[in-house]
Amino acid sequence: MPVFGITNSLGAAAKIPAKILYCNEGDSLVLNAKSISQKDHHTIHLHGTDADTRNDGDPATSFWLIHQQDTTYSFRAKYAGTYIYHCHVDDVVHVQMGMYGLIVVRAAGAVKTAWTGGPAYDKDYKWLMSEVDSVWHYHIPPHDTIADTTHIPKYIPNYFLINGECGAEITNDDSIKIKGAQGEKILMRLANIGFLTNRVIFPSWLNAQIIDSDGRPLPNAIINDTCYILPGERYSIMLLSNTQATANVTVDYIDMNTGNTTFSNLVPVNINGMIGIKELGKKSNRLSVFPNPASQSLNVVITGNMKPDYIEVYDYIGKKVLSTPYSNEIDITKLTEGLYILNVISEKEIMHCKFIKQN
Numbered sequence: 001m002p003v004f005g006i007t008n009s010l011g012a013a014a015k016i017p018a019k020i021l022y023c024n025e026g027d028s029l030v031l032n033a034k035s036i037s038q039k040d041h042h043t044i045h046l047h048g049t050d051a052d053t054r055n056d057g058d059p060a061t062s063f064w065l066i067h068q069q070d071t072t073y074s075f076r077a078k079y080a081g082t083y084i085y086h087c088h089v090d091d092v093v094h095v096q097m098g099m100y101g102l103i104v105v106r107a108a109g110a111v112k113t114a115w116t117g118g119p120a121y122d123k124d125y126k127w128l129m130s131e132v133d134s135v136w137h138y139h140i141p142p143h144d145t146i147a148d149t150t151h152i153p154k155y156i157p158n159y160f161l162i163n164g165e166c167g168a169e170i171t172n173d174d175s176i177k178i179k180g181a182q183g184e185k186i187l188m189r190l191a192n193i194g195f196l197t198n199r200v201i202f203p204s205w206l207n208a209q210i211i212d213s214d215g216r217p218l219p220n221a222i223i224n225d226t227c228y229i230l231p232g233e234r235y236s237i238m239l240l241s242n243t244q245a246t247a248n249v250t251v252d253y254i255d256m257n258t259g260n261t262t263f264s265n266l267v268p269v270n271i272n273g274m275i276g277i278k279e280l281g282k283k284s285n286r287l288s289v290f291p292n293p294a295s296q297s298l299n300v301v302i303t304g305n306m307k308p309d310y311i312e313v314y315d316y317i318g319k320k321v322l323s324t325p326y327s328n329e330i331d332i333t334k335l336t337e338g339l340y341i342l343n344v345i346s347e348k349e350i351m352h353c354k355f356i357k358q359n
């Protein structure tokens, strides 16, 4: 269907949404923009950033671009977080037509923390929610009637999107569906640029914590499996699973006039394996331990000619609980009951196996 768009290069096909813009906290961001739209005027509004009035892209206080006009928008990314850029000319229509994308401001130096000095994460996902009313796209409300809002057709969206995708596109997209390991810290960057409210519901075993809102850290994380995101809002949610499971995250699209849920997307989440195993070595049949389960001491048997240097033991969420020079018998009396991964480390290789501690 016809869309308006913001593309990387002149002449590229418009796509919903526009490309994610990345920068780091403290960076200066410079956007060179040129309009090649012969009918409507456009801007780039830097939603929620700390741009000054000149660079804000609101035509009432700044300016718009006419056909073939170019300009430069610039601002300093003072605060890590998730932001949105979108056209601000007749914005109800131009946003619906597709002129929007995410801005992700990472911590200084692109360190994997939610903000500089903030909580660490192992991987992040970006979900930008929106809808499409195809009637609007096939019969674009003309510019001269938009001031008279009664002539805009009633908004009845019929596509409900995450990152411009719906249905099987979502469940097949590795950049949307969540895949992780026990003990892995997953940061969800959620943003809404539709005209409905989103309600995102995580399975309780993901231990969701809302840690920032609109590019500012919350003074205290909110422990809640459900996050409501109103149009224009952004939230960061930290997930940390201590179980291996498969389920769905529910993304609801709620009509703000009626409170009714118009549509729900289900996004698969699969937590499989343990981060301790992922980080260290491969399972080896040259390494074994006995007894297993063990309560006081564990005997370590290695075949072949490895010259082991030391032993590390990780718990089920990937936390190192023991580190000791290599010995063929290690004391495990201080470990609590549970499943552990034992790594034997030499200069050349790392081997691991699992054992169970019983009291």
Ligand SMILES: [Cu+2]
Binding pocket: 040, 041, 042, 043, 087, 088, 089, 094, 099
């Ligand atoms: Cu526009």
